[in-house]
Amino acid sequence: MDELVERVREALAAEYPGAPNGRVRDVPDRRAIRWYTTIGLVDRPLGMRGRTALYGPRHLQQLVAIKRWQAEGRSLAQIQADFVWLSPRDLTEASRVPERLLADDVPETTADEAEPRPRFWADTPAKGTGTAVAAGVAPVHGVTLGGGAILLLPHPVSDGDRAEIAAAAAPLLGLLESRGLIDGRTP
Template sequence: MWTMDELVERVREALAAEYPGAPNGRVRDVPDRRAIRWYTTIGLVDRPLGMRGRTALYGPRHLQQLVAIKRWQAEGRSLRQIQADFVWLSPRALDDASRIPEHLLAANDPPGATPDLAERPRFWADQPAKGKDKTDPVRVAEAAPVHGVSLGGGAILLLPRPVTDTDRAEIAEAAAPLLGLLESRGLIDGRTP
């Protein structure tokens, strides 16, 4: 496991070989501590594996996530697009997206150190187990991407297909009574998107 500073250094090393850099000056080439905390807050990067005192500890999956984010930003993808892609990203696809040399993924823990904590299960992307009878698979709907439309006040409408600007305007108009009800009951804060 690594501290945040060690993680940042590994990201720098992983990107050193084949990384064109950010397409504009608004994005850092290598994430700093603040960016990593932000990515964790918005769900792009997993929470730390654990703590050693007040020091957060990170592992290989964090490194892969950060390098993949930077590579995709260099391709011109926005954080919003990356978030949408990360929801369905399998461990194998994350491997392919990050392209990190094996030696950087190896832990540098001293002998007798606490072993890496188990990777958190990806319940939203993993296939469910078969039923009790091996011939009776559990029926599950095919996973499909969803598209969110912010209605305001923190309410989000999820749809199976992308929407146009016209769709958004009509959805906002139709949702106004529902948003009024939700706000009156204190279920949303009433701010517009």
């Protein structure tokens, strides 16, 4: 994990203004990485070698993207909502990790060794898991509107969709802010 933290530090060394306030760390520590993994922002380790967790390039990209978005003022809840629709290409673009840092020194694992973590915030629970599933339940995709408001949609949206939604939502955000229901910050 120490190597992962160091690679995050190196990836953020350029083009990173740091956190906008003192509430979040510029570089995640071990505890933060474990928390991000617990809440589903970062994938579980690829596997274990003794007591050492093994991480790969995707973990690095996830952590760097989280830090870059926090530096833009996004909350973890907003980042979680945005991660739902994030494709591998979008993650690469959002993180802007230099290629040299993406060199994977960790051996590939088999599906039996590291199953992907279920996306509990986006996936419909399987029948028979003890969770009641209403008819028509589907994954949702979040669009941050500003002031802490998030619009949930049943389908992924493009950047063009996001711009048009933001323009159309302006009157609603004004109303919500006037009633003290949001804090008025922009995303």
